[in-house]
Amino acid sequence: MTASDPILVADNLTIRHGQLTAVHDVSLSIAGGELLAVVGANGAGKSTLLRTLAGLHKPAAGTITLAGEDITHLSTDRRVRRGLSLVPEGRRLFLSMTVEENLKVGSANGRPGNWTPDRVFELFPWMRARYTEQTAHLSGGEQQVVAIGRALVANPRVLLLDEISLGLAPVVVKRIYETLPALLGTDMAVLVVEQDVAQALRVAGRFQCLLEGRTTLEGKPSDYTANQVEAAYFGFGSAVAT
């Protein structure tokens, strides 16, 4: 498998929430070393899509393939072992535990590899000093970073980031996003779901825009104007396929 072969492929996924169809027939693919941004407004289906990729929802139709293996019906924890890690919306740290313990839980069931806590400290130096502090005492931005660290120490091949900008100050978000490209050098595939389109497109190699569960635009950020992306995001005019 060459570096440009897609490592994660989602084919024609349709996902339902009870009677509501959240995602209609959406496909995506991502290769190692790529950063794909999935953008869209609230309720567009982005988080549902990501959670399904991680195994927290079962799709009504379609398949998910990781490195050639069909993982559509695999449980979430097993996907981590295969190399698919999610940084969930809302951080979701183990608040009664310290930074160290959170990372240790993250690495307990992961793959062998280079991502040790030390390597995480290289990316986020402040963490070293606060390693034994309870995560409940950290700020939102710090918790977000620990959540990313927890996913990294499992040595994923594909890292999924769900709305990491939510609830954080723009300056903090900017700093976190600046660290993401460093992950790509290790042949990791990074899939970012974001409401903050500008921030996401600044770092993404490719992007896909969702509206009401359907793909309205996809390609490289440099291929489109801001207006075109905005139209696809909100669903104005001819950019929308109904």
Added chain:
Amino acid sequence: MIWINAIVQGLMLGGLFALFACGLSLLFGVIGVINLAHGDFAILGAYVAVALLPSIHTNALWALLFVPPIFALFGYGAQRTVLQRSLDTGPLTTLLVTFGLSVVIQNALLEGFSADSHSLSIGALTTNAFHPANGVVVPYLRLGILLAAVAVLGSVQLLLRRTSVGRQIRAVADDAEAASIAGVSTRHITGIAAGIAFATVALAGLAFGMYAQFAPTTGSTWLLYAFEAVIVGGLGSLWGTLAGGCVLGLAQTIGEQIAPTAGALAVQLVFLAMLAVRPNGLLPARAAV
């Protein structure tokens, strides 16, 4: 001296309460199961010993070797089948299911063993004691139970704090979905937690069986004491459970000193008083209110 003796006896009794409460604390703190059949499972452990001991040895201390592992396996299985299913349906269900199980176990034991009392014989150890001071009697068995309670609670605490499995158990207790996102096999881990909890339940039942007579309905009373120890001590804290157990044990023995047969009443009154005054318990890690 009578009062010193009462205090000493109360602390030792507290050890037994705490041993009973340990499994309950684990089951609720980690898995979220309120097990109303807890006391009955403990007594079931004692009955399993009654059934199996004749083929092994007359001294019931041997039961400590084989009954807890049986219960650990049973607990793992029960968690992954019945209990998990009840939890998925809703918290009301676990209460109802475990209450139903309690009735089933009690009546099954009545059918199997009749309403007669049994006890587990440990030979001379049952009554041997030493006298550290005039009027203070410390039976080896009771002291042993207190030490066992401390050892069990301490080991479980150590397991939770220092081992990978323990960390994963705490992770599941904090946020089960986040744990599975982080790669933890939550069903397996909760199974292990249940296995540990049930092993402690078996120990508690065996300890009780050596200490006093038991009958199929004994479990209900001890369920109440176990829960009260957890509430008085504070939810989510194992050492709190030990403290809670000791408070109740002291209530029992001091109550008995004040008026004979008032011991059980004193325990309930102390519990209700704590509930009125300090509902979160002595050393709470989480709130019950």
Added chain:
Amino acid sequence: MSEALAAPAAALPKPTIRRSTRTSRLSLVGLAVVSVILAVLPFGAGQGTTNLLVDFFILMTLGVTWNMLAGYAGLVSVGQQAYIGLGAYGVLWLAQHGVEPFIALPIGAVFCAVASAPISWLVFRLRGGYFAIGTWAVADVLFLLTIRDSSLGGGTGTNVPGLNGFDPTVLGAYTYWAALVIAIIALLGGYLLLRSRVGLALTAVRDNEGAARAVGVRVDGAKRVVYFAAALGAGAAGGLIAISQLNVQAQNVYGVQWSAYMIFVVLIGGIGTLEGPIVGTIVFFVLQRTLADYGGWYLIIVGSLAVVMAMFMRQGLWGIAARFGIKLFPVGYNVMTTPDRATHGVDRALPPSGSVSGSQESGTAP
């Protein structure tokens, strides 16, 4: 999307709101007929039948009230026997002081309801399983306090004075009618409560307590009302037990087995429905009679049945029937666009498919 809005609103028929359906109107008539038959029963049937029905009515009353507590208010109590005991001992004490037992019965029940106020202050500090334990502890305290009093019979029990003067058949009939009246009051009371504003609040709590609080429902007030009513009902049941058994024994009236029976009756019949406890009591009695020869086995079977139903069939036997739209008690609202054919019902007798909310459930995610 815009096309639908442009359509003239006059095309939709004007809806009417009815409180009952044809089935429920029919069944109310049926219930009235049954009540009349039951009322005249002592004139035709023997003592065996009326005694059996007394036990039936006692259990039904307990089931109906426990269902209100747990199925609607989310208060899973395993301590209702506190009020059964208080009610029984209330009758005993009053009878010992010269009050006619049948007069003492309602007095005792009211006393239990009054006692529930301070007790609720205490136990409402707890939630979920810990609330259950708290209620049990209260029952235990009352038991332990009562057995210290030898004038009340201590641990061994004593007879209820004032009942010897009656002719046995007459006493049996009076007891029967008292039981029938209490059961009818319990059912009617539950029905009226559910039809009232408190009932609407309770149904909201039953479906999703968090959401109910969020929209301003007075959840705590509604719970206290239900707890009060349940204490009243259990107290009445306790008084009935004292009169029908002619004897009050602490282990019996304060025993947790009453909670077991209540819970089983409600689980098997269907929690969160008014009709459920009736069905549950019938099944329980049938099982008890048919399995009587097997001793403790009937409890093992009933218990296992309850466990299975709790896990797999939460809506109970009545809940299954209710899926077909059968309702006995018209407590819901039906929106109808054509006469007598409901197109959309807000049904207070039927819990939503899936889980029934307990007091700490935070609502099911889609």
